[in-house]
Every structure is written in structure tokens, then in C-alpha cells.
Amino acid sequence: MSYGQQGGPQSQWDPWKPQSQQPWSSGGGQSPDWAALAEASEARNKRRRVLLIGGGALATAAIGTAVAVAVVSAGGDNKGNPASLPSADIPSQSASAPSFAPTSAPPPLDPEDFIASAKKDKAPLSPETLFPGTQLTMGETVYKKGPTADTRTCASAAGGTLPKILTGNDCTRLIRVTYLKDQMAVTVGVAVFDTEAQATKAKGQSTKKSFIKSLSGGGVKPFCESGFCRTTSNSYGRYAYFTNAGFTTGKDVTPKDTAVYKTGDDLGQFTFNQIRRRGEAQASAAADE
Secondary structure, three states: OOOOOOOOOOOOOOOOOOOOOOOOOOOOOOOOOOHHHHHHHHHHHHHHHHHHHHHHHHHHHHHHHHHHHHHHHHHHHOOHHHHOOOOOOOOOHHOOOOOOOOOOOOOOOOOHHHEEEOOOOOOOOHHHHHHOEEEEEOEEEEEEEEEEEEOHHHHHHEEEEEHHHHHHHHEEEEEEEEEEEEEEEEEEEEEEEEEEHHHHHHHHHEEEEEEEEEOOEEEEEOOOOOOOOEEEEEEOOEEEEEEEEEEEEOOOOOOHHHHHHHHHHHHHHHHHHHHHHHHHHHHHHHHOO
């Protein structure tokens, strides 16, 4: 009697398939293939590691995508891209700087501009406007005002080399006044020109031999018609002014007669002040217009 395989063909055992059976033999049968089992176990472990790594990468990518979506959703369309952030609208300095009205007054007009030429020097001019009143005080000294004169023929009221100088520079008018102090008298002559340049030139050409004729009368005795007197010359604006000081007694003036020198200097300073006041008055009037 022979024994063959029962129940059909012999099943193949797969260690990874459920319900597969290892064909154990009760004796003397074939032992398990341990090498094949080890290889199969190693292959399984590798597949598991691949699955784990791949799943982790997918999870990381999914998290990153979710974060990016959250940033975009939370900040608007452009907030997630720094390059596309809107620039701040900062106004320029010219646009933002407030403007204020000027708080300081414009610079004052120069008085000398108004007495530098006949075109601007339009204020009334006479002996009374230049030398007002009946006396003047310089410091503690009081001078009594004497006679005045006003002529359009400048050379007729000048002596020495001055007539030629005044004529050569086109003098248009010569105003004179005399002041008295004790036995001293001084005549001031103001020569008027059209321009400052003419007055300056006339003053520069004057010498010790250029003088204004003394003006006497009205209680003032003749003086400086002969002998030595002290003379000066100067100019300011379109005016050249001269002094001729001496004694009413006919005495010659010497360098020791300091009182006479002072008299001439005082009247020269007063004349300068009066001419300047003339310019100041016109500058002030022009500023108020």
C-alpha cells in the first residue's frame, strides 16, 4: 500500500501571510530555511523605514503649507511677502514744513541814499530848514544865530581858490549862516551839487586857500575879511560844507586859539548832523508809504 500526498498539492508556507502553516514533519523531515527568514525580515524592516520617512516628509510639507496658508490668510494678499509691502507715504520736507509770515521788519532804508543825488533829495531846502531857530547848543556851549544868505551863484560867496572849484563841479546853490559866541564868529557855507561825486570832488580839491566868505550884519561885526582865520572843508552826500572862523576884533587866529578851533568844529559837526537828519527824514517818509 502506498501513501501519497493527501488533500491536493502541498501548501507553500509564507511567514508574512496570515493563516499559512509551516510544514512541520514529525520526524526526519526538512528543517526551516533560516536564511530566507532573515532576508525576509530585513526586507520588511526596510519597507517600514521607507514608509516612516516618506510619511514624515509628507507631514512636514503639509505643516509648512498650512503655516504658509495661515500667514497669507491672516495678513492679506501682500503681507506675507516683505518685498511687496506697501511703502509708507512720508510727505516731503517742503510739503510738511509749515510756513510762517515774516516776524522781522525789513532793513531800514539808508538815509544817505536820499541825499546822494538831486533825483531822490526832494525835501524842501533853505537856510531855515538846515539851520532852524535863533541859536544852537553844542554840549554846554550856546551859539547865537546871526545872518543867513542863499545864492544860486556859488562863486560869488566864495574866496581864494574855492570859486573856481565850485564852478568847475557845477555847484547849483550856496547857503550861508553865521553863529556868534563872545568875540568869536564862524560862517558856515553849504554848497549844493546834483550828485555825491561832484561834492566829493569839490571837497577833495579844496586847500587852505579855499574858503567861504564870512557873513556879517544883523549885530555881527565884520570878521575874517583880512588876516588869518581858521577854515575847514568836508562833504556828505551831495553837499560840500565849509567853515570860516575868527575873531570879530580882527585879531589873527593862531594854533593857540583853541576856542576858535572848537567853534569851527562844533558848527561843522552841527552841519553834518543837519544834512544827515535831512536824509533820515526822507528815508522814514519813504518807508511809511
